[in-house]
Amino acid sequence: MTTSPSSPEPPPDGPARSVDVVLPCLDEAAALPWVLRRIPPGWRALVVDNGSTDGSDRVARELGATVVREARRGFGAACHAGLTAATAEIVCFCDCDASLDPSDLVPFVDEIRSGAADLVLGRRRPRGRGAWPAHARAGNAALSLLLRRRTGLRLRDLGPLPARRSGYPLEMVVRAADAGWRITEHDVPYAPRTGASKVTGTWRGTYQAVRDMSRVLQEPPAREGVTP
Numbered sequence: 428m429t430t431s432p433s434s435p436e437p438p439p440d441g442p443a444r445s446v447d448v449v450l451p452c453l454d455e456a457a458a459l460p461w462v463l464r465r466i467p468p469g470w471r472a473l474v475v476d477n478g479s480t481d482g483s484d485r486v487a488r489e490l491g492a493t494v495v496r497e498a499r500r501g502f503g504a505a506c507h508a509g510l511t512a513a514t515a516e517i518v519c520f521c522d523c524d525a526s527l528d529p530s531d532l533v534p535f536v537d538e539i540r541s542g543a544a545d546l547v548l549g550r551r552r553p554r555g556r557g558a559w560p561a562h563a564r565a566g567n568a569a570l571s572l573l574l575r576r577r578t579g580l581r582l583r584d585l586g587p588l589p590a591r592r593s594g595y596p597l598e599m600v601v602r603a604a605d606a607g608w609r610i611t612e613h614d615v616p617y618a619p620r621t622g623a624s625k626v627t628g629t630w631r632g633t634y635q636a637v638r639d640m641s642r643v644l645q646e647p648p649a650r651e652g653v654t655p
Contacts, residue, residue, distance in 0.1 A: 445516055446470040446536055449509030450492075450523040451502050456481040458525035458621035463490040465530045473512055474523065475505040503598070520596075525621045527551075538611065545608035548600070550584040551617035570597065578604035582612050 452474050466472045474487035475495045497508035519532045535547040
């Protein structure tokens with residue numbers, strides 16, 4: 428996947444962080460304080476501003492996050508820009524809309540460090556009415572079935588449902604499976620997001636996302652030696 432060049436702010440002097448948390452961000456100023464306060468101590472928050480107009484970048488800086496700019500719109504472009512800017516040995520991805528708590532990533536990181544897994548995924552468990560609408564759950568179930576047929580992985584959740592132009596989570600899992608990575612999945616609480624979904628807020632948006640992301644599953648396995 429190619430992306431437009433990103434412009435990360437220079438990291439502060441000192442030793443490299445052991446964990447970077449990539450937070451794709453588009454107009455999430457209201458949610459950022461809650462999210463950034465829950466980044467575990469010693470970890471670095473990489474907020475990838477994807478063209479926000481609500482001052483998200485300013486809020487992120489004031490709260491101590493490193494801001495990466497990505498002009499190309501799309502969840503996948505933002506994720507990739509954050510991954511490119513990351514320097515830690517372990518990189519996590521987390522939504523920036525307050526639906527997920529970054530502190531829940533701690534046992535995931537521990538599992539990676541112990542050598543028990545190469546990629547750890549969160550399986551959302553809704554908390555509160557409206558946290559995970561029926562149309563989003565249906566789309567996720569359809570993609571999970573397609574993923575199982577393509578890779579043999581029996582995952583129940585593929586994370587947020589972005590379209591192919593922003594389909595980073597699914598492509599990452601597919602490539603990891605093709606490369607023989609050990610992939611595990613664990614429950615995480617999933618709360619109603621702050622603001623409206625920018626991709627799967629409607630049945631139409633979810634249908635478009637499933638249709639576009641299913642193309643990822645029709646691609647041939649990556650050539651030997653290629654990693655996610």
